[in-house]
Structures are given as structure tokens and as C-alpha cells.
Amino acid sequence: MTPGRFPWIGVVFMIDVHIHVVPPNLPGVGPLNPLLEGPTPLLAASLRREMQEAGITQALAMGCCTTGPDDPAGVEGTLRLALDVPGLHAIAVADPSRTDREHLHRVESVLGTRRVLAFKGYLGYLHYAPDHPGYRPYYELAERYRLPFFFHTGDTYSPRAKLKYAHPLLVDDVAVDFPNVRFVMAHVGNPWLMDAAEVVYKNMNVWADVSGLLVGPAESFTGEERQEAIHEVQVNLRKAFVYTERPNRFLYGSDWPLAPMAAYRRFIEGALPVEYHQQVFHDNARVLFRI
Numbered sequence: 001m002t003p004g005r006f007p008w009i010g011v012v013f014m015i016d017v018h019i020h021v022v023p024p025n026l027p028g029v030g031p032l033n034p035l036l037e038g039p040t041p042l043l044a045a046s047l048r049r050e051m052q053e054a055g056i057t058q059a060l061a062m063g064c065c066t067t068g069p070d071d072p073a074g075v076e077g078t079l080r081l082a083l084d085v086p087g088l089h090a091i092a093v094a095d096p097s098r099t100d101r102e103h104l105h106r107v108e109s110v111l112g113t114r115r116v117l118a119f120k121g122y123l124g125y126l127h128y129a130p131d132h133p134g135y136r137p138y139y140e141l142a143e144r145y146r147l148p149f150f151f152h153t154g155d156t157y158s159p160r161a162k163l164k165y166a167h168p169l170l171v172d173d174v175a176v177d178f179p180n181v182r183f184v185m186a187h188v189g190n191p192w193l194m195d196a197a198e199v200v201y202k203n204m205n206v207w208a209d210v211s212g213l214l215v216g217p218a219e220s221f222t223g224e225e226r227q228e229a230i231h232e233v234q235v236n237l238r239k240a241f242v243y244t245e246r247p248n249r250f251l252y253g254s255d256w257p258l259a260p261m262a263a264y265r266r267f268i269e270g271a272l273p274v275e276y277h278q279q280v281f282h283d284n285a286r287v288l289f290r291i
């Protein structure tokens, strides 16, 4: 059987909470993939095909930093594409360097439309810890509009990023201080998976997404010489997952286009106990994002 060409036997409706459809526009980070800078119809077709092959019915896409006043939350590119990609949703950028009243008003006007499902802050890429006062107004918006708040955590793709701002333990601070905000640590804090697991275990308002633990083309998931390294990552993820005792607080994400959707799905399926697949691949995201 050709992988991805037949209906999946496992979870039928899948939600991918972490993909990219626009260049993130962060200091020192490229476009991630030429596809994101190419013609929209090509991107839309490619995304629809990948989603179908992997059995993804809904996907949440990260926004674009440093946009103009007409796109305060960095979601316009995603929302335009969503017209051609059923099931695609937008995540707004929380930029702690922009806390003037005008900017925040403009961001809030976007949230009011219910076209945005979450916020994301770029720890490490932007040199602000979660407890920096610049994030506070965004937490207040997140609480008021009941929007989960993603943080990039762990390794970065930019030589200009500073890792000390991206450690998952920092999320514990704001999880305590903002108990009504639900936080999502992207990439389970990779490589600090156990630290991230402890933050999930201890705080009832913290989730983790399993995206970005392996990146690369399809071959890097299937190559014989890659299997040992892949198995090691799976073991580490499973260990962190089991440690938390919170299967209801893990979310499936692929970080597409950094990894092919179908290959990444199989990789995570191989890492997590099968009895929790339905929760992680669908139910947890449906509840958290109210979709």
C-alpha cells in the first residue's frame, strides 16, 4: 500500500495545531520553505493534498511577525489562504515589543471576529521571557477572548535567538500568575522534554504540542540509517508523555512544511500509546480551541 493513499485505519478526524503557511518573519529566520513565498494557488493545493493524505481535517497556522497596521495580528495571509483551504484556522502573533494602546486595539478588533483561535509568543526568537510586562496585555486579551496562548519553547532555527528565553520552565511562572490563561508549549520544549513535562504535570492550565521533534523531507523519516535516531526521539517523547499523567493535555502538531504531514503523523503514532491517539490527535484540540 502506498503510504497516505488510503484512508487511515487509526483516528479518522485529525487536528494539526501547529503548521506554517506564511514566513514567520522573525529575526534570523528564513521563509522555512520556498512554498510559503510562492504563488497562493500552489500553496493552497499543496496544503490541501498534504492534509488529505495525512487525514488532517483541521489545521491551525502560525502568524507572521512584524506586519503593518492593517494586519496587527499577522493573520491576514492565513485568512486569505483559508478561503481556499477548508479547515484552516489562524493563530495571532503576540509581540511583546508592541504594547501601545493603538496596536492593542487593532489586535483586539481582529480577535472580536472569531477568525483567530489562539495567540503565539516567540520565546527565544524575541528576547523576552514570558513574565516580561510586554506580554501582560496579551494574556489579558487571551483570557477575555478565551484564546489559548502558544509559546515557542526549546531549540530555535535562528542564530540570533537566545535560548535562555525559550526554556519551558519559564512558562511555569506565567501559568501560576495567569491561572485563567491556557498555555501551550510548542515542541514539548525540545530538547528539554522532561522539563516541559513537569510544567504540564504541575499546572492545570498548561498543554504541550508535539510538533517539530523531527524535521526534514520524507526520506529523513524512512531512511534505514535514520531509524535508530528516530526511535530515540520517540522514546524520549513517550517518556515525557507518560511522566505527565496528563494525556488530555497533549496536542498533535506537525510543524509543516518543515516535515511532511503523513510522515510526521506516522512518527507520532509510533511514539504515543495507541489508547491515547484519539485524544492527542483530535479530542484535546477540539476541546481546547472550541472547534
Ligand SMILES: [Zn+2]
Pocket (backbone or CB within 6 Å): 018, 019, 020, 062, 212, 255
Ligand atoms: Zn513552528
